[in-house]
Structures are given as C-alpha cells and as structure tokens.
Amino acid sequence: MNVVIYNNNNRCLVELHGELDHHNASCARMNIDMAIDSKCPSELYIDFSGVTFMDSSGIGLVMGRYRILHEYGGTLYIVNCSPSIRRVMQLAGMNKLAVFIDEDVRGRLFTDMKGEIKDEKIRQDIK
Amino acid sequence: MKRSDRILNEIKITFPSLSENESFARMAISGLVSQLNPQIDELSDIKTAVSEAVTNCIVHGYKDTVGTVAMTAKILVENEIYIRISDKGCGIEDIEAAMTPLYTSAPDEDRAGLGFTIMESFMDKLSVKSRVGKGTSVTMRKKLTTRKAIDENGREA
Numbered sequence: 026m027n028v029v030i031y032n033n034n035n036r037c038l039v040e041l042h043g044e045l046d047h048h049n050a051s052c053a054r055m056n057i058d059m060a061i062d063s064k065c066p067s068e069l070y071i072d073f074s075g076v077t078f079m080d081s082s083g084i085g086l087v088m089g090r091y092r093i094l095h096e097y098g099g100t101l102y103i104v105n106c107s108p109s110i111r112r113v114m115q116l117a118g119m120n121k122l123a124v125f126i127d128e129d130v131r132g133r134l135f136t137d138m139k140g141e142i143k144d145e146k147i148r149q150d151i152k
Numbered sequence: 153m154k155r156s157d158r159i160l161n162e163i164k165i166t167f168p169s170l171s172e173n174e175s176f177a178r179m180a181i182s183g184l185v186s187q188l189n190p191q192i193d194e195l196s197d198i199k200t201a202v203s204e205a206v207t208n209c210i211v212h213g214y215k216d217t218v219g220t221v222a223m224t225a226k227i228l229v230e231n232e233i234y235i236r237i238s239d240k241g242c243g244i245e246d247i248e249a250a251m252t253p254l255y256t257s258a259p260d261e262d263r264a265g266l267g268f269t270i271m272e273s274f275m276d277k278l279s280v281k282s283r284v285g286k287g288t289s290v291t292m293r294k295k296l297t298t299r300k301a302i303d304e305n306g307r308e309a
Contacts, residue, residue, distance in 0.1 A: 046207065047174055048174050088262070117266055
C-alpha cells in the first residue's frame with residue numbers, strides 16, 4: 026500500500042494506492058492519523074482512485090477516521106470510488122456519514138490556489 | 153451426491169495465518185473463478201467474501217498465535233462456486249452475535265464488524281460452523297450468471 030498525503034491550509038488530501046485489506050490498513054491508518062493529529066484538517070479527502078480492492082478493513086479505516094473528524098467537527102470526503110468499492114461502502118452505510126464525490130481533488134485543492142502546492146508532504150510505505 | 157454438486161474442478165490450499173496471505177487467498181480464488189469467465193462484479197464479490205473469511209481466521213481465529221488456514225474451492229456444474237475456509241483456532245462462542253452487522257469483538261482495532269454481513273450479501277449461501285477451542289469453518293456458494301465459454305468454432309463449450 027502506498028499512501029500520499031497533501032496538506033493545504035485546513036484541508037488534507039490522502040491518496041491511497043494498492044489493495045486496502047487488513048494487512049495494509051494499519052499502514053494507511055498510521056499515516057492518515059499522523060496527518061490528522063498534526064493539522065486537524067476541517068476537510069479530509071480520501072481518494073480511492075488508486076485502490077484496486079477493498080474489504081471491510083477499509084470500512085474500519087474510514088469509519089475510524091470519520092469518528093476522529095466528527096469529534097472536532099471536521100468533514101470526511103470519500104473520493105473516486107470504483108463501483109465495487111462503492112458497494113462495500115454502501116453496505117456499511119458510509120453514505121450517511123461521509124460526502125461522496127467524484128473529481129480531481131488534487132486539481133481542485135491545489136491548482137485553484139494560484140497553482141501553488143503549499144506544504145506538500147509525501148509519504149510512501151510499502152508493506 | 154446431488155447432481156448439482158458434481159465437481160468440475162477443485163483446489164485445496166493451506167497457508168499460515170499471516171496477513172500477507174490475505175492477498176494470496178484472493179489471487180488463488182480469482183485464478184480458479186476466472187475459468188468461468190465471470191463478470192467483473194461477480195469476481196470482485198467472491199474475492200471480497202474470501203478476503204473477509206480469511207481475515208477472520210487471522211484476526212480472530214488465531215488471535216495471538218499463528219496457525220493454519222485451509223481453503224477448498226470447487227467449480228460445480230451450472231457455474232456454481234463452492235468455497236470452504238477453515239481454521240483450527242479459538243472458535244466462536246456466539247455465532248449469532250458474531251454475524252450481527254456492526255458487531256465486533258475488537259472495536260479498538262478499527263474492525264468494522266461487517267465481515268459476515270459482506271459474505272452473506274455478496275454470496276448466495278453462507279454457513280458458519282464453529283466449536284470453541286476447536287476452530288471455525290465457513291462455507292459459501294455462489295452461482296455465476298456468467299456468459300458461457302465459447303470454443304474456437306463459436307459453439308458453447
């Protein structure tokens with residue numbers, strides 16, 4: 026699993042790449058929680074474009090992050106789910122907790138801001 | 153044996169309950185099911201159900217230890233897939249509670265409690281047998297609404 030994190034003011038974008046199962050979820054969780062702890066973003070975007078498989082471990086990850094954000098009034102955005110990932114999300118009722126969007130979030134968050142990427146952090150973790 | 157249970161192909165694998173093997177189990181079942189030329193969503197349903205069952209063995213069955221997970225998968229007549237995943241781990245005390253959506257015995261580990269719910273809704277049939285201290289076995293079946301394989305002469309194989 027490869028996790029890339031971008032921060033821009035109070036918004037945070039997490040791009041996940043790979044298969045999101047129990048084996049990979051803890052690495053993703055660690056990275057996302059570090060970003061949440063240090064920035065307390067009011068908007069957290071998790072981009073699933075690069076996720077080729079997800080089971081209930083992914084739901085556990087998303088629900089856990091939702092709870093943390095909800096505590097301080099942040100909003101969770103679930104971005105670019107494939108149809109199969111969307112089915113798992115819907116089964117878990119995630120559509121009631123998070124906002125689902127399909128778009129190029131990186132473009133929206135950063136290119137609009139005078140084409141400038143501020144405070145970009147990239148982490149890569151494999152295994 | 154019922155006619156519908158005639159076995160056309162079968163695999164049996166065992167592996168240690170290491171989380172790395174979750175993706176291995178998914179690849180193995182994909183390899184077998186692909187022989188039936190499944191729809192993408194059917195294949196993804198089966199992979200997800202297998203992933204849930206194997207993860208249960210690893211996370212719950214062999215909670216503080218490493219043991220052996222066994223997977224048997226069969227292609228039956230009429231495009232039916234049979235999968236049995238079992239462990240010789242701690243077993244489940246209350247199967248009904250374990251199968252309740254959102255119930256989890258490990259909430260602090262970010263487990264969603266949806267493993268059995270996903271298996272149940274993504275497969276046609278699910279049966280769970282468990283004995284405390286002896287282990288758990290999960291049996292699932294799914295009939296594919298698959299298009300028939302076509303041979304090189306354009307006939308249905």
